[in-house]
Amino acid sequence: MDIRKLQRxxxxxxxxxxAQDIQVFNTEHLTSLFDRVIVASGTSNRQTRALAASVRDKVRAAGGTVKNPEGEGSGEWVLVDCGDAVVHIMQPVIRAYYKLEDIWGGKSVHLKARQQADAASKGSRLRQGDASSAMPGTKTRAGQAEKTGQRGAPKPAAKAVKRAASASKPRTKAPAKPATASVPGKRAAAKSAATKAAQPSTARSATSSPKRRVAAKKPAA
Structure with missing residues (x-):
């Protein structure tokens, strides 16, 4: 088992x-028998035995190798050999007397509290999950942006296209038509008026009344 995982x-x-006053010391520079020494305190014989049993069960459940604890009979000092790490569980009086920190405590290892370690591991998992989900999401958003850009672009209206085409062509003015040509009744009235205007005044006067037509036929005496 990895030494960091084991000590954790x-x-x-x-x-x-x-357990009280848990301390972890790196002993790689002092001996080749083990890499860590962990010292902890228990307030009673019962607690020291329970601490030793908890360490044994947890390490075995994690896949590590543990020898049977030593000193469980008295419960004043229980030693648990976990291979690369040796755990000393002692009552405060025994711990103050033997002072293992002076022997093995040249290089202490500072571990985070469990809550901080759990929060850090959880945060790293969340960051990894966000990073893995952000990559396809970014592509999806980019694809959606491209699609919306293609679909959302306003298409020019047909009328606007026709107006633009007609504006580009040169305009030719049609010859102006007389105002009377649009109405058939007015056209006939205008024609009869023009015919009457073309006749001589004497012919109009002769044909206008019967008396004048008779007078015009008789020769002068």
Whole structure:
């Protein structure tokens, strides 16, 4: 098992049973037998035994190898050998007497609290999930933008196209027609008026009344 995972598992197991003053020391530079020494305190014989059992069960459940704890009979100092890490669970009086921190405590390891570690791991998983979901989402949004750009572009109206085409062609003015040509009645009236105007005044006067026509036929005496 990875040493970081192992020390995290041991510390979590100790915290589950309310261990006090948990300290982790790196011993790689002092011995080749183990890499970590973990020291914790229990307030009673019963608690020290419960702490040792919690460490044993948690490490085995995580896939690690654990030897049977030593010192469970008295419960004053229980040692749990987890291979690369050795756990010393001691009552406060015994711990103050032997002072293991002076022997193995040259290089301490600072671990985050469980809540902080859980929050950090959860945040990293969320960030990874956001990053993995953001890539296809970005493509989708880009594709949607392209589609909306193609669909949403206003198409020119048919009338506007016709107006533009007619405006581009040169306009030719048709010859103006007389105002009377549009109405058939007015056209006939205008024609008869023009015919009457073309006749001589004497012919109009002769034909206008019967007396004048008779006078015109008789020769002068």
């Amino acid at each position: 598992t041991i510390v979590d197991a100790l915290e589950d049973v309310k």
